[in-house]
Amino acid sequence: MTEAAAAALPRAPAILDRSGAALSALAVLGMLLGALVIVTDVLLRWLMGSAVVALNEVMSHVFAVAVAATLPAGAVRRVNLRVDLLGRQIGERLSEWLTLCGSLLLALFFGLLAWHIWGQAVKFQAQGRATLLLNWPLAPTSYAVAAALWMAVAVQLWNAARDLRACLRTGGRGPSLSGALVTGLLALSVAGLIGWAIADFDGLAGLAMQKPGLAVAVAFALLWLGVLSQLPLAAVSGLLGLGGTALFIGAASAGKVLATDATEFLTNAQIATLPLFLMMGSFAVAAGISDDIYRLANALLGRVRGGLAYATVAGCAGFGAVSGSSVATAATFGRIALPQMQARHYGPGFSAGVVAAGGTLGALVPPSGAIILFALLTEQSIAVLFVAAMVPALLALLLYFATIWIVVRTDPEAAPDTVAAPDPLGPALKGALPVALLFGTVIGGLYGGVFTATESAAVGAVGAFLMALLRGKLNRRRFLSVMSETTATTALIYGLIFGALIFSFFVNLGQVPELLAQWIAGFDMRPVLVLAALLVFYLVLGAVMDSFAVMVITVPVVTPIVLGLGYDIYFWGVLMLVVVEIGLITPPFGLNLFVLNSLQPDVPISRVMKGVLPFILADIVKIVLLVAFPALALWLPSTM
Structure with a gap:
């Protein structure tokens, strides 16, 4: 040189x-x-x-x-x-x-x-x-x-x-x-x-x-x-x-x-959907909606023992509705909720487990970047996949609530006996109303057929932009930050997609999905057993890899096999996302665990892993229910 x-x-x-x-x-x-x-x-x-x-x-x-x-x-x-x-x-x-x-x-x-x-x-x-x-x-x-x-x-x-x-x-x-x-x-x-x-x-x-x-x-x-x-x-x-x-x-x-x-x-008609939803999430964060959502959740749920834990999970679900990212949700609510739970003497392992598990709702609650990526890779309807994920997301929320209820009653150190004064309900409702209207308009318009997926993404992006602007939160630095975040994530995902397109074409030329399907059929196994084996495989992958990477590598091969077993593609898309997101909290490599550990460096990672175990059991129950009752994912889309 x-x-x-x-x-x-x-x-x-x-x-x-x-x-x-x-x-x-x-x-x-x-x-x-x-x-x-x-x-x-x-x-x-x-x-x-x-x-x-x-x-x-x-x-x-x-x-x-x-x-x-x-x-x-x-x-x-x-x-x-x-x-x-x-x-x-x-x-x-x-x-x-x-x-x-x-x-x-x-x-x-x-x-x-x-x-x-x-x-x-x-x-x-x-x-x-x-x-x-x-x-x-x-x-x-x-x-x-x-x-x-x-x-x-x-x-x-x-x-x-x-x-x-x-x-x-x-x-x-x-x-x-x-x-x-x-x-x-x-x-x-x-x-x-x-x-x-x-x-x-x-x-x-x-x-x-x-x-x-x-x-x-x-x-x-x-x-x-x-x-x-x-x-x-x-x-x-x-x-x-x-x-x-x-x-x-x-x-x-x-x-x-x-x-x-x-x-x-x-030049696909749905090309704008992903970057616009990413933009919506960035503008929503700039507008400070995470604080509004958490304040409302605490006002509604803070009156019971373990109220901050309930509020954190509910807040993660609400924030996921505009951010679409598990890691971003866990990191954001880790900064908001962990100090408050620490000040009220919640167990540090339990607190980290609550935030880590709640973060997985960020990718499951629509609109979700991972759901959009699956739709683009399989050329399916983004709107139908969003609606298909809503009942499983609600099921996950209820199961996490049940887990919190059990833990705070069986572990005296998880949450204090005393109940802290919750936030006033009136101001909390007023602050969260714009967020509720934005989410209701985006998802309600999709479900009702008023918007296409691209139109709902545009409405969400413009609505979040106006919210940040009217709140006075959109100065030059934050606007540049939104631009930078949207650009970085868009470049990352579409670079992956370009690679996945030609790799998928090669895999299909090699007739690998058909060969694997024939090989699996030779074992004369029930489809549910094959599906169970695939789910275990995805749990392992999700623990060591990002959900985007898992989808890019596996969707071209695994999806045709699952369809050949007789399962619906929308059911499979939601189920795969659920399993991959569980991998984010599965020891020893779950990414959300390390995000929470970085926010609480004085808490050993082993304690964080112990705190998340009850929520992993709840997730296993969720998987069993989804496999046993596919209608949990398919009923709501059938009513569109």
């Missing part, structure tokens, strides 16, 4: 941060303006019986460009999903080199995607392809998406340069034997396959077509090795999917599939 380049590196983060902030602002402002247009259309239909012509067509292209614009900003913030399960075994020195590899792999994946989408744009322009209603040319949208991806490539290459500098300077702990074995096996396997492909691509492709199940099994093994090696899941799944698809249909055709799937997904 030259002296000039070395001198430029320290200045680069500030430049990249400013560029990322500018891109975040443009992307999120574009989404917010799009949401305002959608809300205007809803009001016009309601008040005047007219609508904006071809609005869905326009918005699909606007949001395609806006979502793509989040990718370079996300690259600046390094929001790639990595699984840190073997962090200590891998060690600091090897971890630095793997971070460098991750940056290069992301640059390669985004570069291939940008190259093929740019080629698609050239083809669209030459053919004069245009939209159906407005006859708008398709090429500009593809050019804009490709340009955003090229910017992401540039950022990732700059990240790689910084990573290389860190690698050359680092002197930390080396890897353990297990960490070296995992990364060494991955490196040797990848090098061997690349060498084989270079020397005899036709022979390797012929073997893959003769034994497609083996090809996909090898890909899954490499995927897991990559995940355990802390490589970014988006890049690993995308490149494995692209390489596997190339073995079946050729490299050129695989690139066309990647570009076509990505652009069709970006």
Whole structure:
């Protein structure tokens, strides 16, 4: 590295941060303006019986460009999903080199995607392809998406340069034997396959077509090795999917599939739903609704023993209705509820268990980012999945209430005998009324068929924005924070989706779901036993991986198997989400446990795990009830 380049590196983060902030602002402002247009259309239909012509067509292209614009900003913030399960075994020195590899792999994946989408744009322009209603040319949208991806490539290459500098300077702990074995096996396997492909691509492709199940099994093994090696899941799944698809249909055709799937997904009518609900959650947090929800819950439930625990779980459910994130809910209510429970002499383990378990409601209570991701991956209705999750979410709330009731009566140290004075009900109701109206409008409109999923997301985003604005909570710093949060999460999720699209295509080419279904049928087992085995598998995965990662890796294979057993896809989507979220509080790796431990560093993690065990038992009861009575998830959607 030259002296000039070395001198430029320290200045680069500030430049990249400013560029990322500018891109975040443009992307999120574009989404917010799009949401305002959608809300205007809803009001016009309601008040005047007219609508904006071809609005869905326009918005699909606007949001395609806006979502793509989040990718370079996300690259600046390094929001790639990595699984840190073997962090200590891998060690600091090897971890630095793997971070460098991750940056290069992301640059390669985004570069291939940008190259093929740019080629698609050239083809669209030459053919004069245009939209159906407005006859708008398709090429500009593809050019804009490709340009955003090229910017992401540039950022990732700059990240790689910084990573290389860190690698050359680092002197930390080396890897353990297990960490070296995992990364060494991955490196040797990848090098061997690349060498084989270079020397005899036709022979390797012929073997893959003769034994497609083996090809996909090898890909899954490499995927897991990559995940355990802390490589970014988006890049690993995308490149494995692209390489596997190339073995079946050729490299050129695989690139066309990647570009076509990505652009069709970006221009999908539901593309705006996820970022708008993410924006709704960020604006709602900025408006301070978590305090309002907790105050109301305490006013209603604080008059009984263990009232703060009941209020915390109820508050988590209410906050989940606008945040859609388990970890965010646990972290937010950990800061609000733990000090109050500590001041009133609640048991620290019990207090942490209450918040950790209540946090899982954040992803189950609609609108939920995980539910939207499942809907996008399986091309199902977001609205139906939201409604399907409502009764299971209520069941979870009631079971947690029952758990609290049992614990405070069997463990004298869990909660004090004296009951603290609850918050006054009148002011609490007044403060929480806007939140209730927002949630009621979003979910009620979905259930009643007044809104589509995208329209409800737009109403929620605009409503939360107005709430924060009218409360005087939306200064420049907080508005930039909302932009940054929305951009980071959007970039993370859609990067994962791009990788999942081509990996799913490869898995389906290999006919793995059909082969597995036939293999399972050969055991002559009852479907419920197969489902039980899958649920145990998901419990283990949920304890060590983020729910988004679990879905991206498993949905392409497991969902067809479950459908082949005769189960409804909406039932399966809700049940899988329930089980994966339980993994967040399952020892020894449940993420919510460590979030709560970080908020109470003086409380041993073993005590936090002990405090959450009664809630895990309640969750097992919930799973048994859902499996025994699928109507708990399917009845409410049937009434829509």
